[in-house]
Amino acid sequence: MVFRDLRNGVLLLCKARSVSALALIALSLGIGSAIAIFSIVDAVLLKALPFRNPARLLVLYEKNPAQKKVKLFVAAANFFAWQRRSQTIESMAAIVDMRMTMTGGPNGHLDAEELAVERVSAGLFPLLGVQPIVGRAFLAAEDLPGHANFALLSAALWQRRFASDPAIAGKTIRLRGQSYTVVGVLPRGFAVLTPDVDVFVPLGLAPDAPGRTLVGVGRLKPGETLEQARAEMETIGNALEASDPALDRGWRPSLFPLQDEVVGDVRRPLEVLLAAVGLLLAIACVNAANLLLARGAGRRREMALRLALGASRGQVARQLITEGLVLALAGGLLGLILGRVAVVLVARLGSAQIPRLADAPVDARLLLFSLALTLLTGILFGSAPAVQLSDFRLQGDLTEGGRGGTMGSAGRALRNALIVVEIALALVVLIGAGLLARSFLALRAANPGFDPHNVLTFRVPLAGGRNSTRERAVAFFDQLTAQLAALPGVAGVAAVNALPLTGLGGGSTFAIAQRPLPPPGEAPMGLVRFISPGYFAAMRIPLLSGRAFTSADIVGSSLVCIVNQTLARRYWPDSSPLGGSVMLLSFNPASVCQVAGVAGDVKPDRVQNSDWPTIYLCYRQVPAPTMVLTVRTAGPPLAAAPAAERAVRQLDPDQAVSDVRSMDDVVSRAVAGSRFDTVLLAIFGLIAFSLAVVGIYGVVSYDVGERTRELGIRMALGAERGHIVALVVGQVARLAALGIAIGLAGAFALTRLMTSMLYAVRPRDFFTYAAVSLILGAVALAAGYFPSRRALALDPVAALRHS
Numbered sequence: 001m002v003f004r005d006l007r008n009g010v011l012l013l014c015k016a017r018s019v020s021a022l023a024l025i026a027l028s029l030g031i032g033s034a035i036a037i038f039s040i041v042d043a044v045l046l047k048a049l050p051f052r053n054p055a056r057l058l059v060l061y062e063k064n065p066a067q068k069k070v071k072l073f074v075a076a077a078n079f080f081a082w083q084r085r086s087q088t089i090e091s092m093a094a095i096v097d098m099r100m101t102m103t104g105g106p107n108g109h110l111d112a113e114e115l116a117v118e119r120v121s122a123g124l125f126p127l128l129g130v131q132p133i134v135g136r137a138f139l140a141a142e143d144l145p146g147h148a149n150f151a152l153l154s155a156a157l158w159q160r161r162f163a164s165d166p167a168i169a170g171k172t173i174r175l176r177g178q179s180y181t182v183v184g185v186l187p188r189g190f191a192v193l194t195p196d197v198d199v200f201v202p203l204g205l206a207p208d209a210p211g212r213t214l215v216g217v218g219r220l221k222p223g224e225t226l227e228q229a230r231a232e233m234e235t236i237g238n239a240l241e242a243s244d245p246a247l248d249r250g251w252r253p254s255l256f257p258l259q260d261e262v263v264g265d266v267r268r269p270l271e272v273l274l275a276a277v278g279l280l281l282a283i284a285c286v287n288a289a290n291l292l293l294a295r296g297a298g299r300r301r302e303m304a305l306r307l308a309l310g311a312s313r314g315q316v317a318r319q320l321i322t323e324g325l326v327l328a329l330a331g332g333l334l335g336l337i338l339g340r341v342a343v344v345l346v347a348r349l350g351s352a353q354i355p356r357l358a359d360a361p362v363d364a365r366l367l368l369f370s371l372a373l374t375l376l377t378g379i380l381f382g383s384a385p386a387v388q389l390s391d392f393r394l395q396g397d398l399t400e401g402g403r404g405g406t407m408g409s410a411g412r413a414l415r416n417a418l419i420v421v422e423i424a425l426a427l428v429v430l431i432g433a434g435l436l437a438r439s440f441l442a443l444r445a446a447n448p449g450f451d452p453h454n455v456l457t458f459r460v461p462l463a464g465g466r467n468s469t470r471e472r473a474v475a476f477f478d479q480l481t482a483q484l485a486a487l488p489g490v491a492g493v494a495a496v497n498a499l500p501l502t503g504l505g506g507g508s509t510f511a512i513a514q515r516p517l518p519p520p521g522e523a524p525m526g527l528v529r530f531i532s533p534g535y536f537a538a539m540r541i542p543l544l545s546g547r548a549f550t551s552a553d554i555v556g557s558s559l560v561c562i563v564n565q566t567l568a569r570r571y572w573p574d575s576s577p578l579g580g581s582v583m584l585l586s587f588n589p590a591s592v593c594q595v596a597g598v599a600g601d602v603k604p605d606r607v608q609n610s611d612w613p614t615i616y617l618c619y620r621q622v623p624a625p626t627m628v629l630t631v632r633t634a635g636p637p638l639a640a641a642p643a644a645e646r647a648v649r650q651l652d653p654d655q656a657v658s659d660v661r662s663m664d665d666v667v668s669r670a671v672a673g674s675r676f677d678t679v680l681l682a683i684f685g686l687i688a689f690s691l692a693v694v695g696i697y698g699v700v701s702y703d704v705g706e707r708t709r710e711l712g713i714r715m716a717l718g719a720e721r722g723h724i725v726a727l728v729v730g731q732v733a734r735l736a737a738l739g740i741a742i743g744l745a746g747a748f749a750l751t752r753l754m755t756s757m758l759y760a761v762r763p764r765d766f767f768t769y770a771a772v773s774l775i776l777g778a779v780a781l782a783a784g785y786f787p788s789r790r791a792l793a794l795d796p797v798a799a800l801r802h803s
């Protein structure tokens with residue numbers, strides 16, 4: 001019986017090719033989008049981390065309410081105290097991110113290359129339950145200060161630079177001019193908080209090490225909860241503050257699940273996309289249901305004949321649902337293919353924005369989800385035509401069906417309700433896409449504080465050796481900037497320790513000299529940038545007052561600084577900061593610099609974030625071991641990259657050159673997350689819009705066709721042709737108005753979830769709501785108008801004969 005229903009369903013759908021094709025396209029788009037987003041959400045949000053019992057893993061930071069920060073680096077003394085005192089966390093390890101230049105290897109000389117390096121506690125790998133695939137992990141004795149010259153390689157580096165040498169353990173590599181013994185290779189894809197780390201070395205940190213540089217990782221004891229650990233660590237933080245207020249006043253431990261930290265800021269955008277694709281799938285189901293309902297109007301005589309010949313209403317309903325399942329299975333198969341293609345495209349578009357995106361393969365979970373989604377979809381929209389059975393009048397449909405038949409009141413009401421739902425759902429998705437689009441345009445138009453066009457940038461980390469002293473570091477960068485300035489087509493050259501919009505670079509607590517010092521732990525935090533003379537000119541950052549650094553600002557001269565407008569405005573609101581002094585409290589020892597100038601604000605990380613107080617120091621007075629060169633060119637900046645790299649190699653063949661890119665690319669990456677969200681939601685919005693328009697057009701077309709007799713009678717009785725068009729379009733207008741009203745209410749309630757994703761646009765932006773409503777309403781009316789024009793060509797006599 002089931003096989004017969006399936007066979008009949010396939011044959012009937014093949015007979016109605018146009019309706020089946022439209023429904024199939026709608027379903028494959030809806031199911032494919034749902035499969036793609038579920039695959040990504042499953043890999044990023046749902047799938048457990050590849051560690052032992054990952055639900056019990058924590059990340060440990062410090063927080064400082066005075067600075068309004070809950071995720072700050074941890075002081076070494078505090079971390080070791082937490083290890084000793086905590087009873088709820090069974091083990092802890094610490095991590096420090098850094099970059100080091102590799103200049104040698106077991107196979108002889110290697111080209112200098114800057115690598116991403118993590119210094120980690122020896123206990124990190126047992127804590128996570130991770131074993132190297134070659135060799136061993138670190139020993140406790142290798143994690144002591146002065147004994148930390150050992151290394152674990154990532155699988156990617158092992159393969160790329162050492163040809164997967166199985167005997168790599170025991171050989172040496174050179175990092176920053178020092179030899180490190182390789183003890184093993186970690187599994188492919190291993191990462192804790194930072195992806196794509198190349199080398200891991202022991203932490204080798206003394207408990208009294210200065211500064212706050214660590215991030216902690218811990219494992220809860222069995223039976224303990226995150227809330228209990230937070231309460232205990234708060235108590236420990238209070239005790240540490242009482243014993244050492246100079247270090248810990250205002251600082252407290254801050255704990256978060258590791259899974260949440262790995263996911264980061266992508267959780268909310270993925271949740272919004274998941275909601276959007278759910279609405280899109282609902283639109284696809286409504287679209288298919290409406291098409292099958294419209295087709296079912298022409299099958300009323302067939303259904304009536306089946307009932308007259310003895311079939312029960314349940315049997316007929318089962319046949320209709322089976323047809324829906326057949327259509328859904330075909331749409332599900334196409335959707336699975338489209339979904340996998342979409343995941344590949346999304347990975348190319350957003351791999352840098354979405355962690356763990358590579359962990360989204362086709363597996364049993366995805367196949368089960370696809371099957372369940374397909375079956376549920378088929379039942380949902382396949383049941384709609386069965387509703388018409390409740391409105392069948394056996395005698396009337398047998399006699400009238402041969403003359404065209406008309407939809408009963410229940411079927412017509414259901415079809416109209418589905419049009420309303422389709423318009424409402426499409427409006428919600430389109431408003432979300434419109435808000436993101438306006439936000440992204442505002443981001444692109446925002447002033448980052450500098451001119452990014454025609455600027456080449458690249459990092460030069462000093463590897464040690466001949467340039468290891470402060471004097472030689474200054475001489476190296478002086479020579480390099482001079483050689484780069486002499487290249488053809490170069491309009492300006494400068495150096496800075498961290499580029500704007502990258503989120504990199506250090507900072508310092510500070511105080512205004514000649515004013516009372518803030519209490520310990522309550523000093524404000526500011527960014528510190530080490531720059532060369534000419535940096536503001538090369539980057540076209542406005543110097544608002546005072547002077548820039550000059551060749552006279554060297555080691556041994558009075559320390560001067562340039563502050564940004566935010567710092568000047570906040571701490572000298574009614575006077576000029578020129579001649580005032582800033583005390584850098586995090587420097588060892590604390591340093592006082594005199595303010596020589598005020599520069600315009602520059603966005604340090606994302607364009608969305610407000611400006612930070614920033615203090616610029618001259619790298620000739622305070623040298624930095626790694627600098628980023630900025631080269632302003634007359635033409636395309638990347639064309640100057642080969643000559644710039646040759647200039648570095650000529651000065652020192654052991655110097656690595658990394659992160660070669662244009663400043664336009666830096667800006668583009670800074671808004672890449674918003675661009676990714678906007679593009680995906682815009683695609684969903686366009687699909688939803690198209691499905692809604694096709695659905696309205698198809699339903700109105702069928703409606704006009706089945707009302708031929710009625711419209712013919714109206715015209716025979718003297719109705720104007722304009723009145724006929726108004727009759728049809730008026731019905732669409734009423735349905736569209738109701739759908740838009742419901743959609744506006746839904747968007748008003750749901751778009752507040754997008755607040756954190758928007759920049760310079762409110763979640764309830766009137767312009768977006770009004771524009772999307774007008775556009776969707778106008779297109780809905782157009783979709784109803786064109787089928788109604790067929791009524792103008794009706795011959796009343798022919799229409800009556802048709803009836």
